[in-house]
Amino acid sequence: MKLVIERRDTSSALVRFLAPVASIAVALAFAGFLLLAAGINPLEAYREILIEAVGSIYGISETLVKATPLILAGLGVSLAFRMQIWNIGAEGQIYIGAMGATWVALFSGLENHWVLMITMFSAAFICGGLWAGIAGFLRARWNVNEVIVTLMMNYIAILLINFLVYGPWRDPQSFNFPLTAQFADAARFANFFDTRLHSGFFLALALALFLYLFMERTVWGYQIKVIGSNAQAARYAGMRTGYAVFWVLFLSGAIAGVAGFSEVAGLQYRLQHGISPGYGYTAIIIAWLARRSAIGVVIVSLLMGILLVGGDSLQMLWQLPIAFVYAFQGLILFFLLGSDFFIQYRLKLIRGIRYG
Amino acid sequence: MPELLQIEHIRKTFPGVVALDDVSFSVAAGEIHTLLGENGAGKSTLMNVLTGLYHPDSGKMRLDGRDVHFTSPRDSLARGIGMVHQHFMLVPAHSAFENILLALDKVPLVFSSGEYRKKIQRLIDTFEIDLDLDTEVWKLSIGAQQWIELIKLLLRNCRLLILDEPTAVLTPQETERLFKVLRLLQQQGKSIVFISHKMREVVEISDRVTVLKKGRSISTLERGNFDREILAGLMIGEDKIPHWQKNLQMSEKIVLDIRNLSVRNDRGLADLDQVCLQLKEGEILGIAGIAGNGQKALAEALTGLKPVTRGKIFAGDVDITHSSARSSYISGIAHIPEDRKSIGIAPDLDVADNLIMKSYQNPLFRRGFFQNRGAIRRNAEDKVSRFAIKTGPDGSPVRYLSGGNIQKVIIARELSEKPRVLVALYPTRGLDIGSAEYIHKIIVEGAGHGMSTILIAEDLDELLKLSDRIAVMFRGRVIGYADPRRTTREEIGLMMSGEKQDQAS
Numbered sequence: 001m002k003l004v005i006e007r008r009d010t011s012s013a014l015v016r017f018l019a020p021v022a023s024i025a026v027a028l029a030f031a032g033f034l035l036l037a038a039g040i041n042p043l044e045a046y047r048e049i050l051i052e053a054v055g056s057i058y059g060i061s062e063t064l065v066k067a068t069p070l071i072l073a074g075l076g077v078s079l080a081f082r083m084q085i086w087n088i089g090a091e092g093q094i095y096i097g098a099m100g101a102t103w104v105a106l107f108s109g110l111e112n113h114w115v116l117m118i119t120m121f122s123a124a125f126i127c128g129g130l131w132a133g134i135a136g137f138l139r140a141r142w143n144v145n146e147v148i149v150t151l152m153m154n155y156i157a158i159l160l161i162n163f164l165v166y167g168p169w170r171d172p173q174s175f176n177f178p179l180t181a182q183f184a185d186a187a188r189f190a191n192f193f194d195t196r197l198h199s200g201f202f203l204a205l206a207l208a209l210f211l212y213l214f215m216e217r218t219v220w221g222y223q224i225k226v227i228g229s230n231a232q233a234a235r236y237a238g239m240r241t242g243y244a245v246f247w248v249l250f251l252s253g254a255i256a257g258v259a260g261f262s263e264v265a266g267l268q269y270r271l272q273h274g275i276s277p278g279y280g281y282t283a284i285i286i287a288w289l290a291r292r293s294a295i296g297v298v299i300v301s302l303l304m305g306i307l308l309v310g311g312d313s314l315q316m317l318w319q320l321p322i323a324f325v326y327a328f329q330g331l332i333l334f335f336l337l338g339s340d341f342f343i344q345y346r347l348k349l350i351r352g353i354r355y356g
Numbered sequence: 357m358p359e360l361l362q363i364e365h366i367r368k369t370f371p372g373v374v375a376l377d378d379v380s381f382s383v384a385a386g387e388i389h390t391l392l393g394e395n396g397a398g399k400s401t402l403m404n405v406l407t408g409l410y411h412p413d414s415g416k417m418r419l420d421g422r423d424v425h426f427t428s429p430r431d432s433l434a435r436g437i438g439m440v441h442q443h444f445m446l447v448p449a450h451s452a453f454e455n456i457l458l459a460l461d462k463v464p465l466v467f468s469s470g471e472y473r474k475k476i477q478r479l480i481d482t483f484e485i486d487l488d489l490d491t492e493v494w495k496l497s498i499g500a501q502q503w504i505e506l507i508k509l510l511l512r513n514c515r516l517l518i519l520d521e522p523t524a525v526l527t528p529q530e531t532e533r534l535f536k537v538l539r540l541l542q543q544q545g546k547s548i549v550f551i552s553h554k555m556r557e558v559v560e561i562s563d564r565v566t567v568l569k570k571g572r573s574i575s576t577l578e579r580g581n582f583d584r585e586i587l588a589g590l591m592i593g594e595d596k597i598p599h600w601q602k603n604l605q606m607s608e609k610i611v612l613d614i615r616n617l618s619v620r621n622d623r624g625l626a627d628l629d630q631v632c633l634q635l636k637e638g639e640i641l642g643i644a645g646i647a648g649n650g651q652k653a654l655a656e657a658l659t660g661l662k663p664v665t666r667g668k669i670f671a672g673d674v675d676i677t678h679s680s681a682r683s684s685y686i687s688g689i690a691h692i693p694e695d696r697k698s699i700g701i702a703p704d705l706d707v708a709d710n711l712i713m714k715s716y717q718n719p720l721f722r723r724g725f726f727q728n729r730g731a732i733r734r735n736a737e738d739k740v741s742r743f744a745i746k747t748g749p750d751g752s753p754v755r756y757l758s759g760g761n762i763q764k765v766i767i768a769r770e771l772s773e774k775p776r777v778l779v780a781l782y783p784t785r786g787l788d789i790g791s792a793e794y795i796h797k798i799i800v801e802g803a804g805h806g807m808s809t810i811l812i813a814e815d816l817d818e819l820l821k822l823s824d825r826i827a828v829m830f831r832g833r834v835i836g837y838a839d840p841r842r843t844t845r846e847e848i849g850l851m852m853s854g855e856k857q858d859q860a861s
Contacts, residue, residue: 218725222709222716229702236661236699237713 049310091280097257128257760791
């Protein structure tokens, strides 16, 4: 008797739906063992996560606040994924976007709220876009691997921000803390319901809708899909793939840059280091889990928001380290990737091979 | 001679395909045994069975008279069966020496590289191989890379060497050297399974030849009992030629005029050598030839996928010699590519999106920046019903379609802008009879409407059935024409092996 792997001719909708659900369940079970090992009842812990994250107006608002940068960065990364371009640099693009928005807020001299908002948005968009565009140009021109370039440029971006907040942009009144001055009220997003929920969340939703339409309805979106599915066929059909690589990375970085804008204008009101605790990396997971669709990114980001907020409560209630939250995310990703395999293949038990 | 390896009634199926139906042959010690067959005859599958990559559904393998079955290539290698694949398994950034070491079994953690080097050098000297051990593989010629693969197997003391089309990538001089080495190996008592479809080489080197056809071993001949003609006849088979209504009222207008066309490949060798062809309006011109004699280069040059080295291509009066793939499509040359999955379709997109891949810029399918989804859907509905494409549920990716339906999608797309010339490269390869028949029908119907077709196929039946005229290619040249109404398979088969050059068109 023997177990063999066989390719499925078609994958049914049921399998495609069940596989991710089952894999999340398995991930929860595995994480449960970790919790047990730490002496915590997993069911109680999961209940706590849910209550903290979605059990109250405050919990929900916090979840949405956490989800905002994830949606934006996730949209950026998933756009590039659609073309088989791996943008690992959303983290750096968030910082550079925040940098652009901060410059406008602090040094442009603009005072009107809407003018400021639009200028800050554009600055973040262009800064993030150009930052990622460097990798796009290198990839298009000399076929330099964009994974390495975008990843490396994260460090450059983060250190650049450190330089600014420790040096030229430091607020003289900050008692030597590495912070810029606070933004004026006109350069801040509106808040809602007396919570930290800010306009950035709705901006993220709007961009998700925009990207959905862009991908599914426009000629450019069509080209991106064809190139992503088969670059050779795209060239054969006369599409300019190099050109597309640059612009897709530009747009991908630009949207991640908007996440930086949303963070400084909606939450921090200043630039400082650590404005993104790895949102850009979580965005990679999100884009993958979302199967590269814009709507999927929103859903997965909300789930991640729940995990982050709930994870915070685990830290506070049971003194679990933040590493546990990351381990949990890792488990979910691991099993979801595994489920991809079962969507395309099935295992088959074969009894006895005849040899004569 | 004692038989080293015996294969009896091997059968291997994949979902929906019988790759090997019933194959038997044997290899004696010190014998060079050739497997001959057209593409798709099952040679590669058979090799993968011999090296333990595939497990046969049924049948027997005997090594030294004892039943064996190999669980993996590692397993078969351990018993002395090694293979040089068509695509080398080498690490390009490492030196030849390092690559050879990599293949060795049980290299101790700390080893004296001098000792291995001496061993390898001894082999190199014995066989007078030209190879510098310290050069990185990527700098070596294809021929030298093949030596590395061979040395790997010799160091592991393989008794049976399987060479999968080793000469396909070699120059004639390199081939001579290889044959010298093979004869030396033979004298040492090694057995060699040689795979090729170059008739001349097969006749020169083989002790025995087994002919495979459609997954069956149809005949095994001893040296002296075969020559090129006999082998060509066996390989091509002698089924009855089917008939098809030929297009008798062909116009005399020339739509495509190819003059002295030469194309060089990446290695500087001539893929096409001064080819002249004229295509009349409404004509189906079949191109016969054993794979690798320039047919693919011809199609790629015509469709703008490969740059032309010398010569001219005229479509009507327009010189299209140096046009790109896109502009040649616009100028009315459609193309059914050989490898549908690699350039024909975007596998993750649905049928509707694939159907507009070449015309998505057409104002018909867009409204400014936006796509006109309605028009795209209607176009798909129209094509799906007209070409009888069986699609999955709406929006499901084309990669889930069967080969025949994928081919129909490509043909529907290529024919949608009423091309004047269709270049079809192996359009029915791998398709079931029904789909193949349907594609034949479309080509013949197109001819009725004045579309001219260059049909490149390996199946002679297909060529005889459809073509108004058959050109035979050999080593990058058109060496003759055949009239499908009068010729025989044997005649064409001979021309394919470069034998006969006459017969008027």
